[in-house]
Amino acid sequence: xxxxxxxxxxxxxxxxxxxxxxxxxxxxxxxxxxxxxxxxxxxxxxxxxxxxxxxxxxxxxxxxxxxxxxxxxxxxxxxxxxxxxxxxxxxxxxxxxxxxxxxxxxxxxxxxxxxxxxxxxxxxxxxxxxxxxxxxxxxxxxxxxxxxxxxxxxxxxxxxxxxxxxxxxxxxxxxxxxxxxxxxxxxxxxxxxxxxxxxxxxxxxxxxxxxxxxxxxxxxxxxxxxxxxxxxxxxxxxxxxxxxxxxxxxxxxxxxxxxxxxxxxxxxxxxxxxxxxxxxxxxxxxxxxxxxxxxxxxxxxxxxxxxxxxxxxxxxxxxxxxxxxxxxxxxxxxxxxxxxxxxxxxxxxxxxxxxx
Numbered sequence: 001x002x003x004x005x006x007x008x009x010x011x012x013x014x015x016x017x018x019x020x021x022x023x024x025x026x027x028x029x030x031x032x033x034x035x036x037x038x039x040x041x042x043x044x045x046x047x048x049x050x051x052x053x054x055x056x057x058x059x060x061x062x063x064x065x066x067x068x069x070x071x072x073x074x075x076x077x078x079x080x081x082x083x084x085x086x087x088x089x090x091x092x093x094x095x096x097x098x099x100x101x102x103x104x105x106x107x108x109x110x111x112x113x114x115x116x117x118x119x120x121x122x123x124x125x126x127x128x129x130x131x132x133x134x135x136x137x138x139x140x141x142x143x144x145x146x147x148x149x150x151x152x153x154x155x156x157x158x159x160x161x162x163x164x165x166x167x168x169x170x171x172x173x174x175x176x177x178x179x180x181x182x183x184x185x186x187x188x189x190x191x192x193x194x195x196x197x198x199x200x201x202x203x204x205x206x207x208x209x210x211x212x213x214x215x216x217x218x219x220x221x222x223x224x225x226x227x228x229x230x231x232x233x234x235x236x237x238x239x240x241x242x243x244x245x246x247x248x249x250x251x252x253x254x255x256x257x258x259x260x261x262x263x264x265x266x267x268x269x270x271x272x273x274x275x276x277x278x279x280x281x282x283x284x285x286x287x288x289x290x291x292x293x294x295x296x297x298x299x300x301x302x303x304x305x306x307x308x309x310x311x312x313x314x315x316x317x318x319x320x321x322x323x324x325x326x327x328x329x330x331x332x333x334x335x336x337x338x339x340x341x342x343x344x345x346x347x348x349x350x351x352x353x354x355x356x
Contacts, residue, residue, distance in 0.1 A: 035177055035178070035179070035180065036177070036178040036182075036183075037154075037175070037176060037177045037178070038122070038174065038176045038177075039173075039174065039175055039176070040119075040173075040174050041171060041172065041173045041174070042081040042082065042083065042092065042093055042171075042172050042174070043081060043082050043083075043084060043085050043089075043161065043169055043170065043171055043172070044079050044080075044081050044095050044158075044169065044170045044171075044172055045079055045080055045081075045082065045087045045167055045168075045169050046077055046079045046167065046168050046169075046170075047166055047167040048166045048167070049166075049228075050166075051077060051078055051079045051080070052075065052076070052077040052078075052079065053075070053076055053077075053226075053227045053228060053239060053240055054073060054074070054075055054227070055074045055075065055076050055098075055224060055226065055227060055240035055242070055268075056072070056073065056074035056224060057070060057073055058070030058071045058072035058073035058074075058101050059071070059072055060072065060104070061101070061103070061104040061105070061106055062104065062105050062106030062107075063106075064106075067106075067107065067134045067135050067163075068105065068106030068107060068134065069101045069106050069109075070101060070106060071101055071102070071103065071104050071106065072100065072101060073100065073101040073109075074098065074099075074100050074224070074240075074242075075098060075099050075100075075109075076097070076098045076226075076239065076240040076268055076269070076270055076278075077095070077096065077097060077098070077099075077270075078094065078095075078096040078239075078270050078271055078272065078276075079094070079095045079096070080093075080094060081093035081094065081095055081115070081172070085161055085162070085169055085171070087167065087169070092117065092118055092119060093115055093116060093117045093118065094115070094116045095113055095114075095115045095172075096113065096114055096116075096270040096271065096276065096278060096299060097111060097112050097113025097114060097128075097270065097278050098111075098112055098113075098268045098270070098278055099111040099112070099132060102131070106134075107133060107134045107135065108131055108132065108133055108134070109131070109132050109134075110129075110130075110131060110132075111128070111129070111130060111131070111132045111140065112128070112129050112278060112280060112297065113127075113128050113129075113140075113278070114126070114127050114128070114278060114297075114298050114299045115128065115156075116299075117149070121148075122147075122148040122149065123147050123148055124145060124146045124147020124148045124149040124150070125145060125146045125147065125149060125298065125299070125307070125309070126142055126144075126145045126149050126152060126156075126174075126176070127142070127143050127144040127145065127297045127298050127309045127311060128140045128141065128142055128143065128156060129141065129143055129297060132158060134160075135160070137157055137158065137159040138157065138158055139155045139156070139157050140155060140156050140157075140158065141154075141155050142154045142155055142156065142176065143297060143309070143311040143312075144296075144297060144298065144309025144310060144311040144321075144323075145309055146298065146307035146308075146309050146323050147307070149176070150182070150309075150321075150322070150323065151178055151179060151181075151182035151321055151345075152176050152177070152178055152182075153176075153177050153178075153179065154174070154175045154176040154177045155175055156172050156173060156174050156175070157172070157173045157175070158170050158171070158172050159171045159172075159173075179347065181347050181348050204345065204346055204348070205322075205343075205344060205345045205346070206290070206342070206344050207341070207342060207343050207344070208287075208341075208342050209339060209340065209341050209342070210249045210250065210251065210260065210261060210340050210342070211249065211250045211251070211252060211253050211257075211329065211337055211338065211339060211340065212247050212248075212249055212263055212326070212337065212338040212339075212340055213247055213248045213249070213250060213255045213335075213337060214245060214247045214335070214336040214337070214338065215334050215335050215336070216333065216334035216335075216336070217334060218334070219245055219246055219247045219248070220243060220244075220245045220247070220336075221243065221244055221245075222237070222241060222242070222243055223242045223243065223244055224240070224241065224242035225237070225238060225241055226238030226239045226240035226241035226242075226269050226274075227239060227240050228240075228272070229269075229271075229272045229273065229274050230273065230274045235274070235275070235302040235303060235331070236273065236274030236275060236302070237269050237274050238269065238274060239269055239270070239271065239272050239274065240268065240269060241268065241269040241274075242266065242267075242268050243266070243267045243268075243277075244265070244266055245263065245264065245265055245266075245267070245281075246262065246263070246264045247262070247263045247264075248261075248262060248263075249261035249262065249263055249283065249285070249340070253329055253330070253337050253339075255335070255337075260285060260286055260287055261283055261284055261285040261286065261287075262283070262284045263281055263282075263283045264281065264282050264283075264284075265279060265280055265281030265282065265296075266279075266280050266281075267279045267280075267281075267300070270299060274302075275301055275302045275303060275304075276299050276300070276301055276302075277299060277300050277302070278298075278299055279296065279297070279298060279299060279300045279308060280295075280296070280297050281295070281296045281308075282294070282295050282296075283295075283296070283324075285317070289316075290315075290316040290317065291315050291316055292313055292314045292315020292316045292317040292318065293313060293314045293315065293317060294310055294312075294313045294317050294320060294324075294342075294344070295310070295311050295312040295313065296308045296309065296310055296311060296324060297309060297311045300326055302328065303328055305325060305326070305327040306325070306326065307323045307324070307325050308323060308324045308325070308326060309322075309323050310322045310323055310324060310344065317344070318350075319346055319347060319350045320344050320345070320346055321344075321345050321346070321347070322342075322343045322344040322345045323343050324340055324341065324342050324343070325340070325341040325343070326338045326339070326340050326341075327339045327341075
């Protein structure tokens with residue numbers, strides 16, 4: 001069993017970096033503005049049956065070996081990230097997410113993760129999705145961020161450092177870039193009530209609130225029960241629990257109010273206390289001036305307020321960036337209502353070259 005989990009840990013890992021966090025500036029091509037960048041390394045430590053667990057054993061493909069897991073194996077993790085390879089060094093980040101073995105040779109997996117960072121001068125989160133190789137370095141695109149990492153782009157490179165024993169270590173190197181227009185938006189006034197959204201022809205940013213109506217065993221279902229941790233209530237499922245939802249979005253907390261959207265997604269419990277979930281979700285919206293969809297990838301807390309990065313969009317939300325802030329409004333089992341604050345931004349080139 002230890003070997004099986006060690007292999008899954010290898011398949012799941014995404015992050016690390018020797019803490020040479022440096023901020024550099026280089027000129028961007030074409031517009032003459034500086035492109036801010038940040039490059040550093042951390043180390044991700046994953047311990048079998050403590051911070052990383054197999055949730056579902058794969059049904060086919062390669063047998064379990066030193067570097068392979070069966071095709072379709074589902075793994076979940078919540079790992080500390082330190083400034084040095086020594087596990088006792090300072091913890092400055094947490095990596096939580098899931099991976100699924102995606103090749104029949106058992107060497108590759110699709111990984112989805114959120115890294116929460118508390119660096120000296122920057123705090124926030126980065127969302128990552130991509131393919132991981134069990135025995136080779138792998139690059140993972142950064143698809144979104146929150147806090148000081150809003151608008152961030154770039155990639156992280158994961159490399160195995162030590163794969164022996166119950167705790168395995170990976171080096172994660174971050175290559176992060178902010179486009180010039182990111183400086184036009186303040187990241188420190190996001191809790192201030194924004195003005196009403198402007199007409200779509202002049203919009204560079206819009207802010208609005210909707211309400212997500214969720215009912216256990218009607219619009220939200222537990223697909224796979226987790227392997228460890230609490231199981232005391234619907235707000236604290238076991239670690240690794242997999243949920244799927246299709247919820248209506250309304251303009252007020254009343255479930256009978258006007259429906260203007262649908263939220264469809266998958267979440268996996270990614271904390272041992274059962275309160276945090278890695279969320280991938282698509283929200284389809286039909287507003288007065290805007291129609292299309294928004295995709296999100298990040299983590300959400302069952303009780304506290306979290307920011308979910310917006311990683312893409314379609315229709316009138318093509319090129320959109322920003323974040324959504326969900327918060328629990330009411331919980332009268334089986335009915336749950338979440339308040340969703342949307343904070344959406346379009347890069348300048350969208351207004352210059354595209355008409356909505």
